[in-house]
Amino acid sequence: MASIVRPSLLRQTALASRCAARNAFAKQPALPVAALHSSSRRSAILPPGPRETYPALRPSSSRAVNDPAPVPEPNAAHGSYHWTFERLLAAGLVPLTIAPFASGSLNPTMDAIFCSAVLLHSHMGFQQCIIDYVPKKQYPGLRKFTWWALNLATLTVGVGLYEFETNDVGVTEAIKRVWKA
CATH class of the missing domain: 1.20.1300.10 (Fumarate reductase/succinate dehydrogenase, transmembrane subunit)
Known part of the structure; x- marks a missing residue:
């Protein structure tokens, strides 16, 4: 498994160093590039819809994502x-x-x-x-x-x-x- 992953890590590292060198000459701030990274900033990818942000805009019959599930009557x-x-x-x-x-x-x-x-x-x-x-x-x-x-x-x-x-x-x-x- 390590031999499969290694070439891609080397390519990413080489790409990151090239981008950093180009950005240094272009006087632009370098973007941080990591071989394996994850982002906890999901709000930039998908902003919340108006019904999730403002409960007043939500109709009373519909539920938002984080609303609790209704409990059915026992039968x-x-x-x-x-x-x-x-x-x-x-x-x-x-x-x-x-x-x-x-x-x-x-x-x-x-x-x-x-x-x-x-x-x-x-x-x-x-x-x-x-x-x-x-x-x-x-x-x-x-x-x-x-x-x-x-x-x-x-x-x-x-x-x-x-x-x-x-x-x-x-x-x-x-x-x-x-x-x-």
């Missing part, structure tokens, strides 16, 4: 219970997928439970994607549109699965036929 449904329900639903899909094929029975009740679990699991997954990737503060209109589009898509798929279960062969039988085809 168990949006915390660990919600996460636990998602994990149990995802883990429950494994036996619901295998059971109709392992037992050999084609039960419409089992198909209905499987379809509703898959539909709920998909809805909750896409809901988390919308929450994570479409921020409410930046895109309120897009967030509302995607939320309604997700609800409409979930309803459409739910009606389609119901029609497929009641008026056709059902999901398990369809998978069985496709597998044997």
Whole structure:
């Protein structure tokens, strides 16, 4: 590592000495140049914006960089219970997928439970994607549109699965036929 860094340090030192010599002849003050340096003067690079400097200019709804984060109201449904329900639903899909094929029975009740679990699991997954990737503060209109589009898509798929279960062969039988085809 030292052999890699050494040539650049030598070049910087040579450059600094040349600049100092040129500045001495030009009667200009020499700029301090160091091989490895850091500056704590960040204000010259990016001055603070008007909202950070003058709190009176800031709207009451927006927060500055150094304002404390708002504490949300405690709600168990949006915390660990919600996460636990998602994990149990995802883990429950494994036996619901295998059971109709392992037992050999084609039960419409089992198909209905499987379809509703898959539909709920998909809805909750896409809901988390919308929450994570479409921020409410930046895109309120897009967030509302995607939320309604997700609800409409979930309803459409739910009606389609119901029609497929009641008026056709059902999901398990369809998978069985496709597998044997």
